[in-house]
Amino acid sequence: MREEEENLKGEEAFKNTYVPKWTNQITVRSVATSFVLSIVFNFIVCKLNFTTGIIPSLNVAAGLLGFAVIKAYTALLNKCGLLKQPFTRQENTVIQTCIVASSGIAFSSGTGSYLLAMSPYISSQVSEGNIPVNTKILSLGWMIGFLFVVSFVGLFSIMPLRKLMVLKYKLTYPSGTATALLLNSLHTPKGAKLAKKQVAILFKSFCGSFSFGFFQWFFNGGDGCGFSSFPTFGLQAFKQKFYFDFSCTYVGVGMICPYIINISLLLGSIISWGIMWPLIERKKGVWYSADLRPTSLSGIQGYRVFGAIAMMLGDGLYHCLSMLLQVAYNLKLQYTKKNQMSPSVNPEGEYQITDVDYDEARRTEYFLRDQIPNWVACAGYVVLAIISIVTVSHIFPPVKWYHVLVAYLIAPVLAFCNAYGCGLTDWSLASNYGKIAIIIFSSWVGLPNGGLIAGLASCGVMMSIVATASDLMQDFKTGYLTLASPRSMFLSQVIGTAMGCVMSPLIFWFFYKAYTIGDPLGSYPAPYALVYRGIALLGAKGFSSLPKHCLTLAIILFCTSVLINIIHDLLVRYETKYKIHRFIPNPMALAIPFYIGGYFAIDMCIGSLILFIWEKKNKQKAKDFAPALASGLICGDSLWSVPAAILSLAGAQSPICMKFLSAAVNTKVDTFLAGGE
Numbered sequence: 001m002r003e004e005e006e007n008l009k010g011e012e013a014f015k016n017t018y019v020p021k022w023t024n025q026i027t028v029r030s031v032a033t034s035f036v037l038s039i040v041f042n043f044i045v046c047k048l049n050f051t052t053g054i055i056p057s058l059n060v061a062a063g064l065l066g067f068a069v070i071k072a073y074t075a076l077l078n079k080c081g082l083l084k085q086p087f088t089r090q091e092n093t094v095i096q097t098c099i100v101a102s103s104g105i106a107f108s109s110g111t112g113s114y115l116l117a118m119s120p121y122i123s124s125q126v127s128e129g130n131i132p133v134n135t136k137i138l139s140l141g142w143m144i145g146f147l148f149v150v151s152f153v154g155l156f157s158i159m160p161l162r163k164l165m166v167l168k169y170k171l172t173y174p175s176g177t178a179t180a181l182l183l184n185s186l187h188t189p190k191g192a193k194l195a196k197k198q199v200a201i202l203f204k205s206f207c208g209s210f211s212f213g214f215f216q217w218f219f220n221g222g223d224g225c226g227f228s229s230f231p232t233f234g235l236q237a238f239k240q241k242f243y244f245d246f247s248c249t250y251v252g253v254g255m256i257c258p259y260i261i262n263i264s265l266l267l268g269s270i271i272s273w274g275i276m277w278p279l280i281e282r283k284k285g286v287w288y289s290a291d292l293r294p295t296s297l298s299g300i301q302g303y304r305v306f307g308a309i310a311m312m313l314g315d316g317l318y319h320c321l322s323m324l325l326q327v328a329y330n331l332k333l334q335y336t337k338k339n340q341m342s343p344s345v346n347p348e349g350e351y352q353i354t355d356v357d358y359d360e361a362r363r364t365e366y367f368l369r370d371q372i373p374n375w376v377a378c379a380g381y382v383v384l385a386i387i388s389i390v391t392v393s394h395i396f397p398p399v400k401w402y403h404v405l406v407a408y409l410i411a412p413v414l415a416f417c418n419a420y421g422c423g424l425t426d427w428s429l430a431s432n433y434g435k436i437a438i439i440i441f442s443s444w445v446g447l448p449n450g451g452l453i454a455g456l457a458s459c460g461v462m463m464s465i466v467a468t469a470s471d472l473m474q475d476f477k478t479g480y481l482t483l484a485s486p487r488s489m490f491l492s493q494v495i496g497t498a499m500g501c502v503m504s505p506l507i508f509w510f511f512y513k514a515y516t517i518g519d520p521l522g523s524y525p526a527p528y529a530l531v532y533r534g535i536a537l538l539g540a541k542g543f544s545s546l547p548k549h550c551l552t553l554a555i556i557l558f559c560t561s562v563l564i565n566i567i568h569d570l571l572v573r574y575e576t577k578y579k580i581h582r583f584i585p586n587p588m589a590l591a592i593p594f595y596i597g598g599y600f601a602i603d604m605c606i607g608s609l610i611l612f613i614w615e616k617k618n619k620q621k622a623k624d625f626a627p628a629l630a631s632g633l634i635c636g637d638s639l640w641s642v643p644a645a646i647l648s649l650a651g652a653q654s655p656i657c658m659k660f661l662s663a664a665v666n667t668k669v670d671t672f673l674a675g676g677e
Contacts, residue, residue, distance in 0.1 A: 010359040013188050014089075014483075022370045022485030025090040026492060033069050034098030034492075035499060037062065041103035042503045044638040047249065049112025050517055050524035052592060052600045054265075056256040057426075059100055059179040059474070061631040066095035067186050068199040089187040093484040096179060097475045098496035101468075105500025108430065108467040109147055111508035112517075112526050114438070114456040117533035122518050123452075125295040125530060128545050129537050133398060134452040138512070140505055142395050147501040149388040150461050153408070154468030155493060156380035157415045159372060162476045162486065167364060169330075171423025176474035180481030198628040205629045209248040209636025216246065217644060221654035228523070231660050232602075238660075240273045241597025250600045252633030254607020255626055260582060262604040264589035269598025271590070277304065287548045295520055297534065302547040304595045305534045310554035311591035312531070314561030316432030322569070323421040323429060330424070367480045370487040381412075388461070396457040398450025403441060407461045414462070415469035422470040423477070430470065434463035435535055442539035451540035456532060468497065514645035520596075527596045561587035 041058060048055050070087050109115065116122060118136040123129075165171050185191035220226035227246040231238035254262050280303050284290050292299035297306075389404040414433050422428050442455025472493050479489040511517055511524065518526045543551050564587050571581035593601055607630070614622040661669065 010184075011362045011483075012358065013184075017088075019366065019483050020085075020088060020090060022488040024085070025088070025094050025485060025488040026495075027085065027091060027094075029070065029074075030091050030094050030492075031098070031495060033066060034095050034102070034496065037065055037069065037095070037099050038102035038496065038499045038503060039507075040065075040635060040639065041099050042106045042500065042507050043642065044249075044634055045103045045106035046111065046504070046507045046511060047524075047638045047641055048253070049107065049528070050511060050526045051247075052250070052596060053112060053526075053528045054253065054257070054592065054600075054604075055107050056253050057175045058103060059096065059175045059478075060182055060627050061634075062099040062103075063092065063096040063179050063183050064186075064195075064198060064202070064628060064631065065635075066099065067092055067183070067195060068202065070095070071195075071199075089183045089482045090484040090488065092183050092187065093180075093475075093479055093482045094488055094492040096183070096478070097489055097492040098499065100475070101471060101493045101496025102500035102503060104467060104471045105147065105151055105497060106504040106507070108151070108460075108464050109143075109500070109504045109508075110456075110460050110463070110532075111143075111504055113431075113528040113532045114434065114459045114463070115143060115146075116518060116526055116529040117456050117536070118453055119518070119529075121516075122529045122533055125301075125518075125520075126297050126533055126537060128297075129447055129452050129540065131448075133450040134447070136396070136453055140509055143505040143508075144502060145391065146395055146460065147464075147505065148498075149384070149391040150464040151468060151497050151501055152494070153381060153384045153388060154411075154415060154465035155472055155490070155497065156377045156384065157412045157465055158419050158469035158473060159377040159490065160374040161416065161419075162473065163368075165419065165423060165473055166367065166477055166480050169420075169423070171420065171473075171477070172426075173423045173474050173477035174426035176477035177481060180478045183478070183482050194624060198625060201625050202628040202632040202635075205252075205632025206636040207632075209252075209633045210640050211636075212246075212248060213637050213640030213644070217640075217647070217654055219654065219656045219658040221657035222659070225654075225657040225659050227658070229659070235660065235662050240278070241599050242269065242273065242602070243599050244602050244606065245599045247600065247603045248633040248637035250603035251607040251610070252630040252637070254604030255611045255630035255633075257604060257608075259608050259612070260584075261586055261589045262601065262608045264585035264587075265593055265601035266598060266605050267585055268590035269593040269601045272304070272307070272594045273597055276307070297530075297537075297545075298547055301520070303550055303553060305530055306538070306546055306550050306554050307557050308591045308594035309531055309534050309538065310557040311561040311587050311594070313435060313535075314558040315565065315587040315591070316429065316435055318562050318565045319427070319429055320432055320436065322565070324417055326424065327417050327420045330420070363480055363483060366483040367486065370485040372487060372490060392457060392461060396450075396453055398445055398454040399441075399457045403444070403454065403458060404461060407437065407441075407458055408465075411462060411465040415466050418466045419470045419473040423473065428467060428470045430463050430467035433466050434459040435532075437462040438532065438535045439539035442536045445540070447537075447540040452533065452536040455536040455539055459532065468493075510645060511641075514648045525596055527592070531595065557591075561591070564590075 041062065044058070045055055070092070074087050110117075115138065119138050120135050123135045186195045216227045220228070229238075230243060230246065232244040233242050237243065277300065280287065281300055284300070288299045288302070295301055385405075385408045389401050389408070392404050393399050393401045418429055418433065438455040438459045440455075441458035442451040445451040445454035472490070475489050475493055476486065478484070479486065508517075515524050516522050517524050518529050520530075537545050546554065564584060568581050568584040571584065575581065611622060611626055614626060
């Protein structure tokens with residue numbers, strides 16, 4: 001009987017399992033667990049924002065960690081006879097939703113991009129437009145207030161379309177579906193056995209990663225010291241930022257990201273730091289002044305930043321237009337296609353089930369329960385939009401009320417397109433819509449009137465709506481597959497968003513006070529901050545802000561980015577035998593190293609190599625345990641940054657400086673020291 005139960009699949013495995021009411025799916029323990037894990041995941045996302053800006057999907061990791069934590073202390077409570085309510089997959093879904101919503105705010109909050117780009121420190125790295133009206137001193141008060149008034153609007157913008165997206169169009173939402181399959185598996189007897197092994201792997205890798213971070217700290221006693229400055233491939237390669245920096249975080253991220261993303265990052269590093277920048281640096285004193293600061297956008301830094309911007313804009317515009325056309329085409333097909341296997345709508349507007357299997361019938365039945373009236377969503381959007389219009393224009397004087405109004409009139413359409421596209425491809429284009437908003441609004445306001453601040457603030461408004469809308473629909477899909485109530489999904493999303501609006505600025509402030517965030521040569525360069533300010537400057541001032549021949553290079557890179565995407569899509573559509581499209585690089589990934597170098601790409605490629613060897617040796621074990629191993633590496637290394645920052649704030653200095661010198665320099669140092677004695 002036990003073996004038969006383990007072999008059941010889908011909803012058959014839960015046929016005799018009680019599904020709690022939506023009010024019992026959100027419990028005190030689920031909210032408390034979500035709060036603790038949200039802190040962990042906010043630290044992870046913040047650290048990733050401040051280093052390279054690459055954020056992998058953390059849905060599966062959130063679901064697995066939520067299961068592990070709850071199971072750990074409910075087992076203890078059960079032994080003490082204090083456990084009153086069993087732990088269900090619906091409660092697990094609520095925890096995962098809260099965590100992802102909170103950590104999603106850490107990304108869309110702009111603490112590593114558009115908000116940081118407003119700061120005087122980042123603006124000082126840009127020689128033009130650096131006037132008081134185009135800068136804003138960062139403070140916790142207005143940052144938390146801004147996030148509260150813009151982050152909830154997106155939840156109401158897409159909510160009325162949940163049945164359309166999930167039931168009628170049957171969009172897959174790959175991350176949401178993968179998370180649901182994991183949660184369903186964990187709550188079966190067979191899945192629980194596997195989960196114990198996964199949790200053990202996660203715990204071991206977490207402890208190892210955290211301990212290694214602690215070990216490295218002892219050798220970081222100065223600038224350019226420690227394992228993070230290890231010249232793996234020689235000192236000349238190190239100067240061009242080619243080295244392995246022993247980051248467990250990015251080894252773990254490399255195990256999660258697709259192979260082609262990691263290879264694209266490495267290829268972008270070789271093209272830029274290995275070929276392009278050394279050639280341009282030979283023109284120093286000819287194309288640009290030799291007396292400029294290394295961080296000036298009028299020098300070599302300008303080619304790096306605007307080259308990356310050109311490729312990102314080319315990739316972003318192509319995907320936005322492609323997604324709009326794809327959405328329109330799919331909607332037309334859905335309208336004309338008669339599918340008797342899907343829910344239909346009767347004259348009263350209620351969904352009916354026709355000729356569906358047991359799984360779909362059961363899931364649809366629970367998804368249609370506890371509905372949230374559409375008038376609530378519409379009223380919520382209007383009320384929150386009005387509050388946001390007033391508040392945002394007060395926080396950022398260059399942004400007028402009609403600017404925000406225009407953004408909120410356009411945003412629901414873009415939110416729908418992004419949520420629909422994310423359902424098809426698992427690709428959120430929120431940051432791309434944000435970049436387009438920067439150019440439009442900074443150009444509209446103009447440089448002398450605070451166009452940089454207006455563009456960056458408008459980016460925050462647009463990005464928050466579009467990102468939260470797609471995240472919510474992902475979670476509705478997860479809830480549909482785990483029988484979690486739409487009300488509990490929406491409420492847990494609201495709770496997670498509220499957590500993120502407070503946690504994200506607080507954690508940012510913690511890093512901001514302990515380190516120099518945004519220093520191109522420091523531990524936390526926050527590359528997107530300068531990139532976003534560069535985009536705003538480009539929109540407000542035009543091409544006159546670019547160094548000599550930088551516009552030509554930018555046009556070439558922009559067109560290259562579009563061409564790569566066209567080739568990839570044509571191969572996907574027409575070439576099926578050899579699947580060559582798998583080897584076409586990703587333009588966005590190619591562009592990221594243009595500014596910060598290739599050291600993190602090497603870390604991520606090592607993660608890919610570990611996964612590749614593991615899959616060759618035992619593909620099933622790699623599939624089962626690689627996400628747990630990667631999650632532990634990321635969590636352990638990221639959480640070490642907390643005690644490291646505390647030590648830095650307390651003035652504690654690492655006792656050893658491990659630095660590498662060439663033989664010639666070392667001889668000079670020895671001679672100098674000998675002479676000094």
